[in-house]
Amino acid sequence: MIGQPTVIRFKELDELGSVSEALLRLGAETPVWLFEGHMGAGKTTLIKALCNHLGVTTHVQSPTFSLVNEYDAGGKTIYHFDFYRIKDETEALDMGVEEYFDSGDFCFVEWPGKVENLWPLNYMQLYLEADESGMRILEVTKV
Numbered sequence: 001m002i003g004q005p006t007v008i009r010f011k012e013l014d015e016l017g018s019v020s021e022a023l024l025r026l027g028a029e030t031p032v033w034l035f036e037g038h039m040g041a042g043k044t045t046l047i048k049a050l051c052n053h054l055g056v057t058t059h060v061q062s063p064t065f066s067l068v069n070e071y072d073a074g075g076k077t078i079y080h081f082d083f084y085r086i087k088d089e090t091e092a093l094d095m096g097v098e099e100y101f102d103s104g105d106f107c108f109v110e111w112p113g114k115v116e117n118l119w120p121l122n123y124m125q126l127y128l129e130a131d132e133s134g135m136r137i138l139e140v141t142k143v
Contacts, residue, residue: 003142011135016049023140024053027124030142032101034112034119037128042136044082046128047108051078054106062110067095079107083114092118 006026010019027033035043048060055074063069063082071078079100086092092115100107101120112119127139 006140008138008140009135010138011133013045016046017053019046019138020049020053023050023126026140027142030122030124031104032107032109032120032123034109034123034125035128036112036126038130041128041130043110043128046126046138047080047110050106050108051080054078067091068100077103077105079103079105081107081109083109083111086114089115089118 008019008022010016035047037043044062047062051060051071051073054076056071056078058071060071060080061069063080064084067081067083067086069080071080081097081100083092097115097118101118109115112125123143125141125143129137131137
């Protein structure tokens with residue numbers, strides 16, 4: 001069942017703490033989060049803020065070439081995926097993406113459209129866009 005979308009607007013980087021807090025309240029029971037939006041919309045920056053809020057102390061960066069980064073968040077694991085460069089879903093299957101998704105740990109996925117047939121039944125979809133003034137509009141839907 002698809003829930004009603006929640007829309008969050010923000011412009012400044014210092015707002016990401018409160019945005020992260022709101023998202024974590026909304027998606028606390030949903031481990032797989034699918035981040036969509038154009039290149040440069042701020043997906044990785046938002047994921048960095050979420051990881052910071054969850055207690056990650058190491059450097060968070062997009063796993064563009066490695067496909068997945070693993071972060072320790074005080075005894076919990078967070079997986080950060082970037083599927084921008086994969087050619088097909090077979091690459092994601094070969095790396096065991098289904099096991100990651102089934103782990104119960106947070107899985108933050110950039111460019112999820114590249115693996116759409118592998119999405120779990122329940123996930124949180126986040127679509128981020130920036131308007132011409134620099135305002136970020138984040139539409140969040142729980143599926």
